[in-house]
Amino acid sequence: MNSPTDMLEQEHRSIAKVVAVTSELADRIEAKQPIDREILRNIVEFMRVFADRCHHGKEEDLLFPLLVANGVPVRGCPIGALTAEHVKGRSLVQGLAKATEALAANSDSGRSDLVSNLRGIADLYPGHIWKEDYLLFPMTNKILRAEQLEALYRGFLQVDQKIGKSVYQRLEQFAETMVQ
DSSP states (O other), X not given: OOOHHHHHHHHHHHHHHHHHHHHHHHHHHHTTOOOOHHHHHHHHHIIIIIIIIIIIHHIIXXXXXXXXXXXXXXXXXXXXXXXXXXXXXXXXXXXXXXXXXXXXXXXXXXXXXXXXXXXXXHHHHHHHHHHIIIIIHHHHHHHSOHHHHHHHHHHHHHHHHHHOHHHHHHHHHHHHHHHO
């Protein structure tokens, strides 16, 4: 059987690679070192498309409703808490996008907003990923039946197809370059 939770965990590895760089970029900005704005724009695109539309989309549109249908409460832990973190992540990425454009206009406020949003992303995602990998996904594998997991996997593949295989692969490759 193809595992939908393994697919999500693999996406977490790519997300973690990009998130790991955000703290380093914040340090460089605070030290007034030059930053390639294209890297910032690529991080924004990665977080919007790969982390949010693809990964969070799979969870919010497919996984969470299936868990709710199988008795997991929609409010509280884990679904309510994780959804709130997705919303916070979207807000941070939106702030990062605005600050990146402000920096392009040589705005000093852009620098402080960049640091704030980069640090916010660096603070949010490691714990969020941990909650999903070690709490949500094992619970999912325990609650859902094999045929539900298989249908979920097929649904996840459809999300990837909507985003486009070439876009998905390009963003995965971008995550790999962040490690280097």
